[in-house]
Structures are given as structure tokens and as C-alpha cells.
Amino acid sequence: MTQRWTQFDQRPGTNPLDAECARTLAVLHVYVDLLRLGVDAPARHPRAAAHVVACDSCGRILQGIATAVREHDMRSSDL
Ligand SMILES: [Zn+2]
Numbered sequence: 001m002t003q004r005w006t007q008f009d010q011r012p013g014t015n016p017l018d019a020e021c022a023r024t025l026a027v028l029h030v031y032v033d034l035l036r037l038g039v040d041a042p043a044r045h046p047r048a049a050a051h052v053v054a055c056d057s058c059g060r061i062l063q064g065i066a067t068a069v070r071e072h073d074m075r076s077s078d079l
Pocket of ligand 1: 020021022024051055057058059
């Protein structure tokens with residue numbers, strides 16, 4: 001997997017920010033699951049943690065996924 005992203009980063013004309021966004025989005029669902037389970041997600045994925053703080057787009061996506069998961073969990077607990 002790491003090799004694949006390295007190749008992606010090196011393609012001519014690839015915007016480094018887009019590559020970092022793609023790398024972050026690929027682990028975001030895992031990141032949210034770790035947060036949900038009370039695991040220190042930033043310690044496990046420090047690169048993604050730094051990126052969601054620096055990138056408004058990815059930060060909003062993280063908040064959206066976290067909100068959706070939280071609402072799903074709340075509805076599931078009501079059953
Ligand atoms: Zn991003």
C-alpha cells in the first residue's frame with residue numbers, strides 16, 4: 001500500500017496537497033472508528049491527524065463522518 005501511494009505522489013502534475021488529501025481520505029473511516037472506540041486515533045495516524053487540522057476540506061469530511069456515525073449509534077441504541 002505504501003508503495004502504491006509513493007508512486008501516486010511521483011506522477012507528473014500531481015498536486016502534493018491532493019495526494020495528501022487522498023492519503024488521508026483512505027484512512028479516515030479507520031480514524032473515525034478509532035475515535036469512536038476511544039482509541040487515540042491521532043497517535044495511530046499522526047499524519048492524518050495533522051492533515052485534518054490543516055486542510056479545511058478533509059476536516060469537514062472528518063466532522064461529517066463523525067457526526068453521521070454518532071447519529072447512527074444514537075439511533076441504534078434507541079432500538
Ligand atoms: Zn485534505
